Structure formats: structure tokens, C-alpha cells
Amino acid sequence: MELLWNGLLEAARLIATGDPDVLQITWLSVQISGSATLLSLLVGIPVGMALALARFPGRSLCVALVNTGMGLPPVVVGLFVSLFLWRSGPLGFLGFLYTPTAMVVAQFIIAAPIVTGLTSAAMQQLNPRLRLQLLALGASRWQLLWLLMREARLPLLAAVMAGFGGVISEVGASMMVGGNLQGQTRVLTTATVLETSKGNFDLAIALSVILLLLAFSVNYLLTWIQQRGRTP
Amino acid sequence: MTAPILEGLDLRVLYAGRPVLEVPRIQVRAGEILAIIGPNGAGKSTLLRVLGLLEPPTSGVVRFRGSRVAWGSGDLLATRRHFASVFQEPLLCDTTVEANIALGLRLRRAASEAVTTQVQTWLARLGIAHLARREAGSLSGGEAQRCSLARAFAIQPDVLLLDEPFAALDPPTKDELLTLLHGLLRQEGCTTVFVTHDRDEALRLGDRIAVMMDGRIHQAGAPPEVFGRPISEEVARFVGVETILPGRVVAEQAGLLTVEVDGMKIEALGRATVGERVLVCLRPEDLVIRRRDERVGLESARNHLEGLVEDATSLGAQYRVRIACGPALGGVVALVTKQSFDDLALERGTPVIVTFKASAVHLIPRSHPRPPPSAGEGQGGGDFRDRRQGASHIQR
Numbered sequence: 182m183e184l185l186w187n188g189l190l191e192a193a194r195l196i197a198t199g200d201p202d203v204l205q206i207t208w209l210s211v212q213i214s215g216s217a218t219l220l221s222l223l224v225g226i227p228v229g230m231a232l233a234l235a236r237f238p239g240r241s242l243c244v245a246l247v248n249t250g251m252g253l254p255p256v257v258v259g260l261f262v263s264l265f266l267w268r269s270g271p272l273g274f275l276g277f278l279y280t281p282t283a284m285v286v287a288q289f290i291i292a293a294p295i296v297t298g299l300t301s302a303a304m305q306q307l308n309p310r311l312r313l314q315l316l317a318l319g320a321s322r323w324q325l326l327w328l329l330m331r332e333a334r335l336p337l338l339a340a341v342m343a344g345f346g347g348v349i350s351e352v353g354a355s356m357m358v359g360g361n362l363q364g365q366t367r368v369l370t371t372a373t374v375l376e377t378s379k380g381n382f383d384l385a386i387a388l389s390v391i392l393l394l395l396a397f398s399v400n401y402l403l404t405w406i407q408q409r410g411r412t413p
Numbered sequence: 414m415t416a417p418i419l420e421g422l423d424l425r426v427l428y429a430g431r432p433v434l435e436v437p438r439i440q441v442r443a444g445e446i447l448a449i450i451g452p453n454g455a456g457k458s459t460l461l462r463v464l465g466l467l468e469p470p471t472s473g474v475v476r477f478r479g480s481r482v483a484w485g486s487g488d489l490l491a492t493r494r495h496f497a498s499v500f501q502e503p504l505l506c507d508t509t510v511e512a513n514i515a516l517g518l519r520l521r522r523a524a525s526e527a528v529t530t531q532v533q534t535w536l537a538r539l540g541i542a543h544l545a546r547r548e549a550g551s552l553s554g555g556e557a558q559r560c561s562l563a564r565a566f567a568i569q570p571d572v573l574l575l576d577e578p579f580a581a582l583d584p585p586t587k588d589e590l591l592t593l594l595h596g597l598l599r600q601e602g603c604t605t606v607f608v609t610h611d612r613d614e615a616l617r618l619g620d621r622i623a624v625m626m627d628g629r630i631h632q633a634g635a636p637p638e639v640f641g642r643p644i645s646e647e648v649a650r651f652v653g654v655e656t657i658l659p660g661r662v663v664a665e666q667a668g669l670l671t672v673e674v675d676g677m678k679i680e681a682l683g684r685a686t687v688g689e690r691v692l693v694c695l696r697p698e699d700l701v702i703r704r705r706d707e708r709v710g711l712e713s714a715r716n717h718l719e720g721l722v723e724d725a726t727s728l729g730a731q732y733r734v735r736i737a738c739g740p741a742l743g744g745v746v747a748l749v750t751k752q753s754f755d756d757l758a759l760e761r762g763t764p765v766i767v768t769f770k771a772s773a774v775h776l777i778p779r780s781h782p783r784p785p786p787s788a789g790e791g792q793g794g795g796d797f798r799d800r801r802q803g804a805s806h807i808q809r
Contacts, residue, residue, distance in 0.1 A: 308502070308504065310500065310502060310504055311504050311506075313462070313467055313498075313500070314498065314500060314504035316467055316493070317465055317467055317493070317496065317497065317498035317500075317574070318497065318498075318516055318517040318520060318564065318565075318568070319490070319493060319494040319497075319517055319520045319521055319568065320520050321490055321520075324520055328506065331506070331507075332506060332507055334507075
């Protein structure tokens with residue numbers, strides 16, 4: 182109990198004093214997971230919408246693959262990204278392994294199916310006749326897609342939260358492709374693992390509290406955007 | 414005759430190889446209200462989607478103001494923007510009422526002052542100005558449909574397409590909205606295609622009526638023509654003819670025909686040759702019932718059929734009374750006001766005389782043997798028996 186209490190005190194101290202190491206680790210976490218989430222939105226929303234709205238052969242197979250991808254174990258992603266980026270691997274020449282870029286790639290692979298799958302579900306729960314009504318009101322194809330996204334904004338923001346939540350909290354892939362290098366690829370989760378293994382529980386608790394606060398702030402912001410203007 | 418503003422030629426739509434729409438020609442004239450009526454599944458909505466450029470036909474041509482619409486071209490959107498549609502579901506967007514009404518204009522990138530003016534105008538004309546800032550999701554069914562109508566009118570479309578807009582509303586709301594819509598359409602002179610399965614709605618709104626069944630237009634014309642002179646038994650049943658009796662013309666004299674039905678003679682006005690097999694159509698509201706023991710003075714009606722009351726169903730202000738007139742004749746259905754029903758003291762087995770004018774009789778030639786009844790015909794041809802079972806019998 183004392184351990185936990187000390188950890189919380191240490192967390193408060195680190196945040197209050199603006200410890201440079203902790204700030205750097207936190208900022209890197211935000212950058213890596215934020216970039217990965219943004220990339221996954223750029224890919225996941227259009228693909229998810231296409232899966233929901235278009236009819237083509239093999240669509241069910243694609244949806245099943247995406248849904249499976251939503252549960253991809255981060256260590257498996259870490260393993261395959263490592264294999265590809267390994268010095269002798271097919272993409273080894275890029276020199277990405279143990280860089281933040283590699284971590285963004287791995288986290289993108291984790292987040293993209295989540296965003297795609299939830300976007301597809303969000304679009305499919307709209308009334309199918311709404312498309313016809315919007316076209317009948319004179320919407321162009323792009324206007325139609327924009328309006329449908331606006332109609333599905335609640336579940337779409339939930340998709341963003343799920344994607345970000347999935348990558349900010351994962352540790353396996355970041356550890357494997359980033360290497361947890363101090364000042365370079367150390368993020369909140371990998372740092373927590375390291376400090377715990379060293380027995381520095383107070384620092385580990387502090388880092389996890391910061392991680393939780395970060396996740397909460399981002400989700401609070403997104404929830405605020407999501408629920409804006411909604412009457413209870 | 415005004416040139417058609419919207420026209421469909423040789424329209425065919427197949428779903429999974431099955432034809433759901435086969436319309437060789439349909440014309441909508443500028444300024445008219447064309448009501449398309451027909452039972453559920455007749456292809457009315459499909460036709461409306463094709464005419465509204467929302468669904469390409471499998472084959473055929475749609476012309477707007479004389480020019481052929483090219484599906485899949487950039488012009489399609491431009492042409493579609495001359496139309497506005499209202500469906501059975503209001504299908505409002507998840508935003509305020511005023512933003513919903515502004516939507517069509519915003520999609521057309523109209524100037525914001527123009528949008529505001531139009532939105533205010535149509536909020537007021539549809540009687541929903543007080544709801545302007547309400548979330549669309551919080552509206553009642555009637556309010557939502559008013560909002561949907563305002564959204565369509567705000568575009569100031571050249572053609573308004575209405576697909577059963579009142580089908581989901583309760584009777585008082587529906588009645589109120591029908592009256593409102595009728596007034597708005599008359600004031601605006603807006604060309605309208607109105608799809609409904611409700612013949613009363615069609616009668617109230619339509620300048621012209623097209624009866625659709627099994628994907629085809631069976632008859633089109635002015636309401637008195639379609640309702641008074643249906644061209645086939647199916648159309649007759651749909652437009653409310655409840656008595657259809659097979660007979661044969663046995664005499665003709667100066668336009669007055671005598672038709673023999675099950676041993677009885679019925680006089681009718683019309684054109685037919687002696688010996689021709691016909692169907693005698695009688696609308697329930699054209700028949701008058703009196704008790705057989707009642708003494709009457711001179712009657713102008715030429716036809717008098719004797720029968721026994723079989724059953725009666727209350728419709729509120731009126732009673733639908735079925736009278737058995739002969740062993741093979743089946744029955745004759747008449748509408749009687751509640752007042753007359755009570756005065757006549759009708760009950761099951763009461764001997765009555767059904768009278769009607771020769772001009773109330775409509776004859777349909779029966780030159781071809783009737784096709785065997787299909788599954789869909791059960792709603793039209795077989796409803797006599799069904800209705801008899803469902804009818805509430807006289808309790809007196």
C-alpha cells in the first residue's frame with residue numbers, strides 16, 4: 182500500500198516539477214501514437230466506408246479479415262515488422278528498425294484494422310435509405326460521403342478513440358521494433374515495463390498514472406467533440 | 414396539351430432477372446399532379462426512383478424537358494438537382510430542423526442570404542417555425558414529415574416526387590398534412606408525381622391518376638375516368654368497385670343495353686354488341702337499398718335487384734352491406750349511411766331491393782377468357798370471401 186502511495190506521490194512530483202525525462206517520454210508517446218492513429222484514420226475511414234457502402238465480390242471476406250485484424254496481438258505485429266525491417270530483411274535498407282518510425286509503422290498496423298472495422302460498422306448502421314434521400318436532395322458523390330460521415334460521427338469518433346486507445350497502451354510491438362532506447366524510442370509503456378523490472382515501482386507507477394492521464398485527456402477531448410450540441 | 418416535363422420511355426427494371434417494372438411510356442406534364450396508385454409491390458416506388466434519377470433502369474430512357482438523361486455522366490447530378498423527393502420515412506439528418514431544411518440549398522452552394530430566406534419561408538409555410546432550432550431526432554412523426562416536405566420545397570424543385578409521404582402517419586395528422594400539401598402544391602403550381610396505395614389520397618391530390626400493378630401501368634387518366642370506367646377487373650377492384658358480376662349483353666336499344674346476369678336483367682348505358690360477354694361493375698356508393706316491404710313512389714333508377722342482407726360491417730359513418738341476390742350471383746356490396754342503416758333496421762336475412770341507375774353501371778368487355786388467378790390476385794379477386802369472414806355481423 183505504501184508502495185502505491187509513494188508511487189502516486191512520485192507521479193505528482195514528476196508532473197509538478199516537469200521532469201525533463203518524463204516529459205520527453207510522454208511527448209514521444211503522444212507523437213508516435215498520434216501519428217499512427219492519424220495514419221490509420223487516413224486509411225481506415227475510406228476503406229471502412231468502401232466496405233460498408235460498396236458491393237463487390239469478396240466483400241464478406243474483406244470484412245472478416247478486417248474484423249480479425251481488430252484483434253491482432255501487438256507482439257505478432259512487432260515480430261513481423263521486426264522481420265521486415267531487420268537489417269537483412271526485405272525492408273532492412275530503410276534503416277527504420279529501432280527508430281520512432283518503426284514504432285509508428287507497427288502501431289499503424291495495429292490501429293488501422295480497428296478504425297476500419299468500426300468505421301464500416303458505423304456506416305452500416307445508418308439507414309440505407311438515407312443515401313437515396315441525400316442523393317435526391319442533390320448531393321454529389323463527395324457531398325454524400327461527407328454527409329454520411331457526419332451522420333455517423335458518434336461511432337466514428339468512437340473508432341478514433343478505440344484506435345488511439347489500442348496503440349497508446351500497447352507495449353509488445355513498441356518494445357520489439359523500437360528497442361526502448363533511452364531518449365530515442367522509450368515511450369510510457371516500455372518505460373513502465375523497464376522500471377518495473379528494475380524494481381523502481383514508484384517511477385513505474387508514476388509513468389502509468391501519466392499514461393492513464395494522457396489516455397483520459399485525449400478521450401475526454403474526443404468525447405467532448407462527440408457529445409457537443411447533443412441534448413440529453 | 415402541355416408538353417411533358419418528365420417522360421419515361423420503354424422503362425424496364427429487372428431485379429435478379431425478374432422484371433419489376435415494365436412501362437412503355439409515362440409522361441408528367443408541367444404543373445400537373447400525377448398520382449400513381451397501386452397495391453404494395455406494384456413497382457410504384459421503383460418507377461419513382463427511376464424518374465427521380467436515383468436508380469438507372471435496366472433499359473429505357475428518361476427525358477427531362479425533352480433531353481435524354483445520360484446515366485453516369487456529370488449532367489446526371491445537374492438534372493437530378495431539378496428534382497426533390499420526399500419518402501415515407503422523413504429521413505432527416507442528425508441536426509436541427511432549420512439545418513435540415515437548408516440542406517438541399519447548401520448542397521447547391523446557394524448564397525447564405527437566399528438560404529436563410531428560403532428556410533424561414535418554408536418553416537412558416539409548413540407551420541413548424543417554432544421548431545426551427547429543435548434537433549430533428551426529437552420531432553414527432555407529423556412534425557418530421559413537415560420538415561421533410563419543407564426541405565423539399567425549399568429547393569424550389571421543377572418536379573416534386575412524393576413516395577407515400579403519409580403512409581406512416583395517424584389519420585388526423587395525415588388529413589391535416591394532405592390539406593396543407595394540396596394547398597401548397599396549388600399555390601406553387603409545382604409539377605408533382607405522387608405515389609400512394611391509398612386511393613383517397615390520390616383522389617384528393619391527383620389531377621391525373623395512373624394505376625400500377627405488377628410493374629405495369631394498367632390505366633391512366635383523369636380521376637373520374639379511372640375511378641368510373643376502369644378498364645379491367647383488377648383495376649376496378651383496386652379503385653373501389655366492389656361488385657363485379659359476369660354477364661352477357663342480350664339487347665341494345667339506343668345506347669341502353671340489357672345485360673343478363675344470372676337470370677336477372679340489368680340495364681346499362683354504354684357501348685357493346687349483343688351477345689358480348691361483359692363484367693358488370695357497380696361502385697358501392699352508387700347503390701341504394703330499401704326494404705322489400707317498403708312502399709315507394711316513382712323511382713328514376715332503372716335497375717332493381719331483390720336479395721337478402723348477408724352481412725354488414727361498420728365503417729364508422731357508413732355501413733358496408735352485402736346482399737345476396739342470387740345463387741350464382743355471389744353478392745352485391747352497397748354503402749349505406751349509419752342513419753339509413755338504422756332507419757331500415759337491416760339485419761341478416763332482411764329482404765331488400767337494391768336499386769341503381771343505368772348510368773351507374775360500368776361494363777368491362779370480357780372478350781378473352783380470364784387468366785387463372787395468380788398469387789397476387791388474391792388481394793383483388795378473392796377478397797369477397799375474406800372480407801365476409803372478417804366482417805362483424807349484424808348484432809341486432
